[in-house]
Amino acid sequence: MLPHRYPLLLSLALLAPPLHAQDGEQLYALYCSACHAPDGKGATGGAFPPLAGSEWVHGNPKRSVAIVLKGLEGPVDVAGKSYNLAMPPQGAVLGDDQIAAILSYVHSAWGNKGGEVKRDLVRAARSEFESRTEPWTAPELLKILPLEKKPTALANLTSRIYKGQWVQTPDFSKIEAENVEEEHHGMIDTTIAGLNQDFGIVWEGDFMAPVNGEYTFKLDADDGARLILNGHPVAEVKGLGPIGEKRRMSEGKIALKAGANPIRVEYFQGKGNQGISLGWKLAGAKQWQWLSPKNAQSQGAPTIPLLPKEDRTVIYRNFIEGTTPRGIGFGFPGDVNMAYSADNLAPELLWTDGFIDAGRHWTDRGMGFQAPIGENVVTLTAQRFLPPSARFKGYSLDPKGNPTFHVKMEGQLLRDAWAPGENGSLIRTLSLTGGSSVLEIPLGDNPEVTPAKSVSLSPGKPVTVTYKLN
Numbered sequence: 001m002l003p004h005r006y007p008l009l010l011s012l013a014l015l016a017p018p019l020h021a022q023d024g025e026q027l028y029a030l031y032c033s034a035c036h037a038p039d040g041k042g043a044t045g046g047a048f049p050p051l052a053g054s055e056w057v058h059g060n061p062k063r064s065v066a067i068v069l070k071g072l073e074g075p076v077d078v079a080g081k082s083y084n085l086a087m088p089p090q091g092a093v094l095g096d097d098q099i100a101a102i103l104s105y106v107h108s109a110w111g112n113k114g115g116e117v118k119r120d121l122v123r124a125a126r127s128e129f130e131s132r133t134e135p136w137t138a139p140e141l142l143k144i145l146p147l148e149k150k151p152t153a154l155a156n157l158t159s160r161i162y163k164g165q166w167v168q169t170p171d172f173s174k175i176e177a178e179n180v181e182e183e184h185h186g187m188i189d190t191t192i193a194g195l196n197q198d199f200g201i202v203w204e205g206d207f208m209a210p211v212n213g214e215y216t217f218k219l220d221a222d223d224g225a226r227l228i229l230n231g232h233p234v235a236e237v238k239g240l241g242p243i244g245e246k247r248r249m250s251e252g253k254i255a256l257k258a259g260a261n262p263i264r265v266e267y268f269q270g271k272g273n274q275g276i277s278l279g280w281k282l283a284g285a286k287q288w289q290w291l292s293p294k295n296a297q298s299q300g301a302p303t304i305p306l307l308p309k310e311d312r313t314v315i316y317r318n319f320i321e322g323t324t325p326r327g328i329g330f331g332f333p334g335d336v337n338m339a340y341s342a343d344n345l346a347p348e349l350l351w352t353d354g355f356i357d358a359g360r361h362w363t364d365r366g367m368g369f370q371a372p373i374g375e376n377v378v379t380l381t382a383q384r385f386l387p388p389s390a391r392f393k394g395y396s397l398d399p400k401g402n403p404t405f406h407v408k409m410e411g412q413l414l415r416d417a418w419a420p421g422e423n424g425s426l427i428r429t430l431s432l433t434g435g436s437s438v439l440e441i442p443l444g445d446n447p448e449v450t451p452a453k454s455v456s457l458s459p460g461k462p463v464t465v466t467y468k469l470n
C-alpha cells in the first residue's frame with residue numbers, strides 16, 4: 001500500500017515551510033532551553049552557563065556553530081563565572097537550517113547584538129569540522145576562534161614604557177620612554193611591557209564619557225599608580241605593595257562632559273609582582289566597568305590565546321625561546337610569524353604553522369621562555385650588527401597591526417617595516433633617513449628563506465626584500 005502514500009507525503013513536504021523559515025525560538029525551546037533556560041540565563045538557577053550576555057555568542061557566529069555541532073566540555077568561563085560541565089554535540093540531530101535558525105535567535109535575543117546566522121556558514125563549518133569526533137574544550141576552540149574583546153571606554157590610547165628602579169611613582173616627564181605604542185584594545189594592562197621588574201608605563205588617551213555627569217574611578221596597582229583626568233589628579237595608589245588590599249586602593253570622583261576627556265594613567269613596578277586595575281561608574285550605577293583586564297590580580301594575566309585574526313597581525317611581548325629577552329613576536333595573517341629582538345635591533349626568527357600559545361605563558365609568567373608553536377623555525381642573524389650608538393625607539397603599528405621598528409643612530413633613523421605578502425611570504429621594507437653613511441644590513445644566510453645575504457641601505461633609498469617561508 002505504501003506507493004499510494006507517496007503523493008501525500010510529497011505534498012506535505014511541499015506544504016511545509018521552507019526550512020530556513022523555521023522558528024528559531026521554537027527550536028531553541030526544544031533543543032537548548034532545558035539547559036540554557038527559556039530566558040537564556042542558564043537553567044537551574046544558573047547552574048548551566050547563560051547565552052544571554054555571553055561573550056561566546058558575541059561576534060563571530062562560527063564559534064557558537066562549532067559548539068552546537070560538536071559540543072563543549074571541560075572548564076569554561078562565561079560572563080565572569082566558571083563552569084566545568086559538558087554540552088552534548090547536536091550536529092547529528094540538527095540540520096544546517098535548524099542550527100542557523102536557533103543561532104540567529106540566540107545571537108539576537110535577550111539583548112544579544114548579533115545578526116542572522118546563515119545556513120551556508122553552518123554548512124561550511126560542518127564540513128570544516130567533519131573529521132572531529134570529540135567535543136571541543138574551551139582553550140582549543142579559542143585558539144581558532146578567539147573571543148572578540150569588547151571595546152572599553154578608552155579611545156586613542158597610547159602607552160609609553162620606561163625602565164628604572166623606583167619606590168614611588170616617578171615624575172615621568174623627566175624620564176625618556178623606551179617605547180611608545182598604540183593600544184588598539186583600549187586596555188590598561190601592565191603585561192604589554194613584556195617586563196617583569198623595574199619598569200613604568202604611562203598611558204594616555206581619551207576617556208569617552210557616555211553622558212554628562214559625576215563619575216567615580218577606582219584604582220589599584222602592584223605597585224604604584226596615578227590617575228589624571230582633564231589634568232586633575234583623581235586617584236593614586238602610593239608606594240610599593242600588592243594589589244587587592246583595601247587600604248591601598250584609591251577612589252576618586254570627577255564631573256565629566258559627555259565625549260572625549262583626556263586621561264593619563266601612570267604606573268610603576270618596583271618589587272615582586274605586577275598588575276593594575278582601573279574601574280569606573282557613573283553616579284548611581286551599581287556595576288563597575290573596567291578599563292583594565294577584569295579583576296586584574298597581581299601579575300594580571302588575560303587569557304588570550306594568540307593567533308592572528310583573519311586579517312590582523314597580533315603581537316606577543318614576552319620571553320620567546322630562541323631570541324633575546326626583549327624579543328617581540330608578530331603573528332601575521334597567512335600563518336607566517338616573526339620575532340624581532342629589541343636588544344639586537346633585528347629580526348631573529350621566522351616560522352610558520354602556529355604562532356605562540358600566550359595563555360600558557362601568562363599563567364606561568366616569568367618561568368622561562370615560550371617556544372613558538374610552529375616547528376620550522378628559521379634563525380636569521382642572532383647578533384647585534386648595527387653601530388654601538390644605535391638605540392631601539394619602539395615600533396608603530398599600521399591599522400592592520402603590521403609593525404615598523406624604529407632604530408636611531410648618530411644622525412640617522414632606520415625604519416624596518418614588515419607586512420604579510422603572498423603565499424606565506426613576508427615583505428620587509430627598510431629605509432634610512434638623515435646622514436650620508438650607507439648601512440650594510442645582514443638578512444640572514446638561509447638561501448631557502450632569505451632573498452640575499454645582506455643589503456646596502458643608503459639614506460633616502462628604501463629597499464624592499466621578500467622572505468619566502470612556505
Ligand code: HEC
Nearest residue numbers: 031032035049050054056072073074076083084085086087
Ligand atoms: C544538555 C544540556 C545542554 C543543551 C541541551 C545545550 N547546551 Fe549549550 N552548554 C551546556 C553546557 C553544560 C555548556 C558548558 C560546557 C562546559 O562546561 O564546558 C554549554 C555551553 C554552550 C555555549 C558556550 C558557553 C555559553 O554559555 O555561551 C553555547 C554558545 C551553547 N552552549 C549553545 C547551545 C545551544 C545553541 C544549544 C541548543 C542547540 C545548546 N547549547 C544546548 C549544556 C547544554
